[in-house]
Amino acid sequence: MTTKHEESAVAHGKCMLNRRQFLLGATSAAATTTTITLFPGTAQAAPVKARVIGYPRKFLAKLSELKDHEPLAFNYPDDGKNTTCTLVKMGNVKAGGGIGPQRDIVAFSNLCTHQGGPLHGTYKVTGDQRTLGQCPFHLSVYDLRRHGIIVSGQAYQSLPQIMLELEGDDIYAVGMMGLLFGRHENLMNT
């Protein structure tokens, strides 16, 4: 396998959630997987070493300035190819990996993980469901409340989700779940 960027989460000091915990999201089941949980500043944090990826911490927006259902474009984890992403506040519906008081703020890659189709402008509200798609290439649709899982379509994985962190009013991107289309590693020297 290729080399992965590994380091101590504690040293990194920026990643609020490990990947597993992130996936478990809002469920009560999170308590069952705390053996490697990393909450800086808590008792568990200090001695634990876990592999996290050295993603940059990038300021995205101010919570107070986000409007419901108005997606915001940004690039992550760098400004190279295939890094276009969308941040959106989904109007008081709780989402896996969502932040903010309503846990309704999420961010995802904007490239379909099937064949790299652009998903810009495909954010949809259907009742209490929130989706990206249909992809203009082959009609894939992704569920933004459920970590970007495929609703219907041809992708090989969920839409890569950007891990977010809220510090005061500031929203930061701090990591990514899943591989961006076209990349063999998310962190490439492009």
Add this chain to the structure above:
Amino acid sequence: MSTNYYLPEDSVPLPPKHAEVLTTCCDYCIVACAYKVYRWPLGSGDGGPKASENAFGIDFPSNPLQDWVAPAQHNVVMHKSIPHNVVITPNKDATTVNTNGDSSIRGGLIAQKCYNPKTPTRDRLSTPLMRIYGILQPVPWDFALDVAAEVAKHVIAKHGANAYSVKTYSYQFIENTYAITKYALRHINTASFTFHDTPSDVTSTPGFRDAGFDNFGPSYDDWASADVLMCLGTDPYETKTILFTQHIMPGVYNGMKLIMVNPRETAGVAFAKKMGGLHLDVYPGTDTVLLGAIARIVLENGWQDNEWLKKWVNNKWESNSGFGQGTRNTPWQWRTTWGKFQTKGFEDYKEWLLSQPEYELDKAAELTGVDAAKIRTAAEWIAKPKADGTRVKASFGIEKGFYWSNNTGNTNAISSLATICGAGGRPGQVVGRFGGHQRGGRRGGKLPRNKSPEKVPGRRRRALDTDRWLVSGHTRMAHVIGTTWIQAMSGSQGLQQRFHELVVTNPHQVRTYDKQEIIDTLKARADSGGMVVINQDIYLRNPIGAQFSDIVFPAATWGEEDFMRANGERRLRLYQKFYDAPGDAKPDWWIIAQLAKRMGFDGFDWKNSNDVAEESSRFSRGGRKAYHMLKIYAHRQGRTLHEQLRLLGADGIQGPTFINEKGELKGTKRLHDTTMTAEMIAERYGDNGPGEANMVNKKMTHFNTQTGKVNLQKHPWSLFSDFWTWLKPKDDELWFSNGRINEIWQSGFDDVERRPYITQRWPENFVEVHPDDAKARGIESGDYVMMYSDRVAAQKDTIIGVHNDHFQFSELMKRGHIELSKAAVTAVAVVTPHIKKGMMYANMLDTRQPSNALSARVVDHISGNYNYKMGVAKVQKIGESQYKKEFRSMSFAPRNIT
């Protein structure tokens, strides 16, 4: 088994320059997209992101539509006992099928199929098992084969060949199906034989067969060249994805209109509507009425294609030539005896159709639940001549939702409607099945139908119904190959109960270490009226393997042996071996050969799969995917059949194959090709017609009938309406139907349980319920529900039909041949407006929560097929599932978002 705790990866190795590249095709749906396997030894260095550093020869990050490797497309396998990386990605060189390397979610994830003990494939069967003291214990091949063969010989000698029942897949590669059918049909010669999807060995589409249409006549690009394409009983986007995305979708962008006949509005239906198409949302089982109403509008307005009808439809005398006369044992004969289907040509059909009260528009709208205006629009689209008087080109494609709800009626109706619209064997005007599994069947023997005890009115015997035969206790040894048998059939819980009685509760169970005693015990079980079960599969299935099998043979499969197979446009390709089968697993042809030799049968001395393929080729002559000439061509070049097919690579060749006068190898774009010119014929066969071993029959340029013209058939609702009326929801019941879904179509046998991403999407059985029906029952998305019925009908007796109506459902009921039982299946509710109000739709085969438990175990009385899609059930909430509150898995978003 996989769980829904799927953690995405964020890196993947790229294949290096030194990776070996092999071609193969996807193992799953009918389309069979071309894939490339990149293989390189573990630790030999991975590829880099520069074009000069990887096997794709492109820079990473790659661009949209270029090669890319998703983490799920990488695996580690053993090749010649040395660990290797494999990356399996769609073949970007493909110029046919998945043009430019398109892929579906199923094929896209196929690298995960490979056996790797670190993944949920770890429970692949890798050694023969024998149930000793109630436990399936590993035993050597010789031990397992000796016992199986001894018991089989005894059962056949003492109880007759029909006591040995063979239930097998029909598609899992030409070499295997040839070996299995040679063994079962030619040598054992049992009438108790059938395929995975039907209780008896009968045609899936009786209407097509009798009209003269091959199921797979059209070429994939034919589906893109109509003005209007009517898709019935399927959303091709979900279930033959690449046929849709690479052929139908471009057609739509070029102006082709889609008419989707389907009670659900899934992504392809939503796309069709968005592009100006029509959605006819029928109630289950009412397609015949819908098509009758459309045909009526066409005929009332005189929109039929008179020129086509005159040239290509049998008239009175032609209809009667070759069948319908006397009592010959033809598939046609007994039906025509009834006078229920045969017409004297177009005018007779028209007169009949216009006299059917159900096909009047208002009545049809009421029965089908489809808006009358939409029915009228559909008729106009497919048949109303354009302003300049020219005809609209309409094509018609069907699949399981259609032909497994009123098997004979629906397939008759579409054949007739298509014919009056002038469709059949010309570009933009074709009729066919879109297809389910791939076409890997090659018969090495003929079903001895005359050994079947069941006789239908007239003098014709009907193929033996293996389920009813078993339920009646006549099956003493069941040989099950690559199918669940039980959950795949209808009224499945009753069938499972009978398996249990015959196998598990029989007192003769193996409780000894001695081989001869084991053999004697199993013989005693068969002799006492019980049943012995042997099973060949890649995983241990529950219950057929886990609960009922006495002996389990581990099978090698896709990627573990060189195999050949065709897709839905008859395109033959080689599926190459690229890694070692797990443990001691062997291909099915090998397992069958070992058994056959022990039973004293000759002709099973094959050395490898190419030997089997080459032996089988002559039996393919005259068939839709004939590859005999391909073999002859290969031999002339000094190659084997498999080597030749390997050279043909991603695009393979479309059957039937020919060698022309110049010695060139030729394939066949379309069957029933009524537009072939003399030049085209000369190009394919030569100026003097087909020579040498070339075999050309009617289906190349005409239809599969006695005259080569189409039989225009009646499609009376009355043959089905008594069942439909009895079945339709009473009280609090809803229609209950089931089927495949995009993410697990034709891949459920290893996908949904062992592909973490798919398991995360569909961790268990689901049922779609319309919001109004859900609200009335207090059901929300994510609730666990119980679907149940106390009137699952099962036909219990093998009868001798004398009078015309003896097999009619109401008559069977009246005469006490139908038994009503209860069934219950759980599921997670998905409350969604994309399902028609008044019906539910569940996954067709979650082995733990089998939907078919709720469908009637009563065959279509003309064809002998089950109408799997027809059921009713009550539904109630029994609690909340974990998926309701968490966000990790499943999704409750509707499938019709555009």
